[in-house]
Amino acid sequence: MTTTTFPNSTQGETRTVHIREVGPRDGFQNEPETIATEDKIRLINALGRAGLKRIEVASFVRPDVIPQLADGVAVLRGIDVPADVSRMVLVPNSKGLDNALAHRDLFEEIALFVSASETHNRRNINRTVQETMDDVRGMGKRIVAEGVSYSAVIATSFGCPFEGPVPMERVLDLAERFAESGATELGFGDTTGMCNPAYASRFFAAAVERLPGVEITAHFHNTRGQGLANAYAALEAGCRSFESSCGELGGCPVPAGSTGNIATEDLVSMFHEMGVDTGLDLDRLIAAARDAQSTLGRKLTSHSIVAGPVIWAPAV
Template structure:
């Protein structure tokens, strides 16, 4: 597939946002029981039918590190999505990049990642931040040269469970290094749900100003129940690109107890009620989340799974 061209987060209609679904990677990897490949394919296809146009599908990590994602190549080969859907893969290191590029025909975007916290980065990938970024400087241009859209992810952007506060300046310095390596989109992750709406607003206003021409993406977790409020604050600050996970799947394996991403269907429900266009079919997303709940055999924490979509037209209640 050829790399797709996108407008920056601030171009086009102000009342339109873009959402990447990360459940098939970020969500599935935290499930304790192995999900059959056929079920993963079925659920991803359901997301495609709901109009999702950006999906994080797989990760090229070592199978012994995250066994749940060891079938990533097979999933990439078997999913049936419209050609308009951008398929993203996560690349952890140079070896992962070599493996990914052998499957170049099956994805459009590749994400490189680092933790803004030294302790989290060491526990997550057993490397210092400096070692990770040295690899980024080599891998980034290689990815761009292959015609793949390069994205970046900075975990623990809003706080670290081991170190506490993470300075905004440190996070944005890393973002600038990613941009210099060729990243056209940078996602800021609230990995263990430590952000609050006031800080989210200040952070995204500053990031958008400091990184002109780069798509700025918000990735919030709902660990402490502030995920949607943080998304709203980011929206008010000018952010128009978000990541979320159907069914509120996901979390962070380091440390234990970090619950999932904000639910895609809850995020879309909020935006639609505000008159913000997502291009997604809310009913289809809820159906996909309920299907995931049935497949996993446990109750998921998305509110929309229980409540369903709002049945009245928002009308005058809409407005950001």
Template structure:
């Protein structure tokens, strides 16, 4: 469930999908070894994640970093309760994904709420994309897979500016009618603010009670955690984030990474919100990613670690 339906006094709980292995790595210029990806994903599984975005079936010439997706899917060894998600851009990508259908459970299809961004990103109109989505959704469901939807630029577009909320929620409803059981709203270039996020998720949860709603924020302008808090307070309990604050949109330049998973988990734990994750192991995985990349990553928890409370003597 994504809406907060707790009884009074009940502990809040959220679900976090780690997207670093796909969204986090896609913009990295240095080729990351397949074995390193597999080792890192396995470490994430040991940290308690039950949802991980593992690979993408985009063309290898478009995003070479993700060209080893099949090898990664075949090589990882995760606990049986972990849902493995793959991102699928089009029907050709779905054809390729279904050849290894036994190695993942969740299939994510995406569109941008901005016409300009959609054309620059995948060279299609929104209408063309949604027509393909509906056909692919039927195939995904027929395979017994979970059909997840992603709407990019849900909170603003660097080319068009403000994106109308109605347009975003109309697209979400189209996805739901096509069979999607989860819709993720992406702040693709970090243009959201907490006040608007609160309004947005209040409206989205009211309009789409039949599907799980997921918040995906980027920290491009330093408001990522504040936006996650605003979404939580509005009733959203499903989030996506990336270790080390890695990631970013390939279009346009300057769109920096996702909110750091370890920072998000630390914030929730400090608030008494359960995640089901071992924070120290989450931080260890982020530090492992930092070692693999050979450079310092930008999350705060990699440096500071978790807050360690010392009992006060009376």
């Protein structure tokens, strides 16, 4: 991997961020055409070779609900990533946790989730927020007892397409309840792309202050074109952990029209130009995203797929 010092990068101490790739789960689940298991495996292997240390691989949801993820166990068994890559699975409820723990040897991290919006939670998993959080207490204890890394995700943290603004206090209260159940990482999801940089700055400053000792992760969608700006605002507010998806894959099935996550390669390109260390090989990330584009047979919306990385000519 080649490290380049850009003329417009931030001077002073180098900042380091951690990026989790969510394309193989969060990205692919919204694709209408069934993606072959071997294509998923090839993409995950390529992402692992690009230096990603954390990849969201699969979800233990009912196959009739999300058929695209029905081959999750086969994907987990088939991938060949470096030994230092942490494989994450998403679990919706206690039944999903039972199924996941039956394959405990195939992953290192489990993520539980809830929507901060009551309406979105009902439409997404057909439960109230309280029902979900009641289940979380028991699931969290089981995950911790198994010695698995436990993360939590709060969807619609920055706004709900059905209810409108979501109070910051409600989101942070849910985050504290997850932390009390044993979660060591809290991810805040801009599920339908309703955040803006000013609010991201205030929100992540408050989250970092209120949740000491917990890894704070930003998960932005680019539905309205503000994803990278929001990531920058979160970075400046003290967030050092991000989730993104190769090729800008993804979206939210509830409601329609919610487009993908920020592209991993675009996020990394921005950070590298700013002098922020990601530990990732941008060329390999772009190659993986282009392979995903070829597999899907349609043009993806990542800018780096088209433009490639920034290359500065040597000074004359």
